[in-house]
Amino acid sequence: MAQDYYSVLGVSRDDDPAVIKRAYRKLAKDLHPDRHPDDKVLEAQFKAVNRAFDVLSDEHKRALYNEFGEDGLRDGFDPDRMRAYRRHSSQPTSGGSHGNAGFNFDDLFGTAGHQNLNDLFGDMFEKQRAPSRVPGSDAVATISVDFASSIRGATLDVRSHPSRTEPLKIRVPPGVRDGEKLTIRGGGGLSPAGGPPGTLHLTIEVQPHKHFRRDGDNLHLDLPVTVGEAWRGAKVRVPTIDASVTLTVPAKSPAGTMLRLRGKGVARGKETPGDLYVHLRLVMPIASETEVDRWVASMPAEEPESDPRADVQL
Numbered sequence: 001m002a003q004d005y006y007s008v009l010g011v012s013r014d015d016d017p018a019v020i021k022r023a024y025r026k027l028a029k030d031l032h033p034d035r036h037p038d039d040k041v042l043e044a045q046f047k048a049v050n051r052a053f054d055v056l057s058d059e060h061k062r063a064l065y066n067e068f069g070e071d072g073l074r075d076g077f078d079p080d081r082m083r084a085y086r087r088h089s090s091q092p093t094s095g096g097s098h099g100n101a102g103f104n105f106d107d108l109f110g111t112a113g114h115q116n117l118n119d120l121f122g123d124m125f126e127k128q129r130a131p132s133r134v135p136g137s138d139a140v141a142t143i144s145v146d147f148a149s150s151i152r153g154a155t156l157d158v159r160s161h162p163s164r165t166e167p168l169k170i171r172v173p174p175g176v177r178d179g180e181k182l183t184i185r186g187g188g189g190l191s192p193a194g195g196p197p198g199t200l201h202l203t204i205e206v207q208p209h210k211h212f213r214r215d216g217d218n219l220h221l222d223l224p225v226t227v228g229e230a231w232r233g234a235k236v237r238v239p240t241i242d243a244s245v246t247l248t249v250p251a252k253s254p255a256g257t258m259l260r261l262r263g264k265g266v267a268r269g270k271e272t273p274g275d276l277y278v279h280l281r282l283v284m285p286i287a288s289e290t291e292v293d294r295w296v297a298s299m300p301a302e303e304p305e306s307d308p309r310a311d312v313q314l
Helices: 005-009 017-031 040-056 059-073 079-089 103-116 117-129 147-152 227-233 289-298
Strands: 139-145 154-158 167-171 181-185 197-204 210-213 217-228 236-237 245-249 258-261 276-283
Touching: 005 017, 005 040, 017 040, 117 167, 139 154, 139 167, 147 154, 147 210, 147 276, 167 181, 167 197, 181 227, 197 227, 217 227, 217 236, 227 236, 227 276, 245 258
Parallel strands: 139 197, 217 276
Antiparallel strands: 154 167, 181 197, 210 217, 236 245, 258 276
16 A cells, blocks of 8 residues: 555645655654664665655655645656646546546547547656665765875765665865865765665865864965074975975075975866975974073073064054
8 A cells, every 4th residue: 555655754735845854854864774774664764755755855756746646756757648637637527527428539639539548648657666776865964084185186985875784985176175076976875766866965074183274276385394494495395195205494594484396286187286395393302401591691682673572453
């Protein structure tokens, strides 16, 4: 016996999509097989809930279901033909009665009126008897990606839809940006009737990094250097997307000096890679308090005009 999809979700025919979606999410969570791995009854209810939501969350499918029931969801179903059949089969005959008896098909279909009813509606009914190929419902998900994976690319497991018992492996392309949306065809809900899976609309959330920042396809790195390296100059190792490289720190580099490594930023497909900008951050020497005091005391007193905070103002 066919189920009433509205009753399955516990909603009414007049409820809007938001109400239907909330009801579905609660039921899908309560009935999910992961919570009841050995309960076949709840598993069947879970599948029924998914089937009901697949239909009622789609405006076109819902309209067909409201008008024709489950028959309206079968492949090849022609709603215009069925409406014409209903309309003319309900008209009164010349004898004043209603129904198919005495109905003149010539009035509706011309010379074909004397042919077998199956010849006129055969295609429609034959296709109704064929297995349904209704596609699975689309899914919307958000996945969190660490900064390095967003730059290099990665393969991640995603729980895309309650109808899938196994996570879906998604390839995150190199250079993906925070908030970027990926469309994965076939990554949505599974069809309960053997049709193609729906589409997954996936939003990427990139986690911030402790040292790196991204600006378009350029990267910025705060690189700690010692006072001695900044004053005397030095060659230091700098991490990049591919591997560490050697960077020359010019002698007498003040704190905040910005150095550029061309082409060491983000690469997206065939686009020209961005650059990596290295910002020098001075760190105090690690020594005993006595040594630090002696080192500071040996430095000349600064003149007022050399105040390092002279430009700091609101």
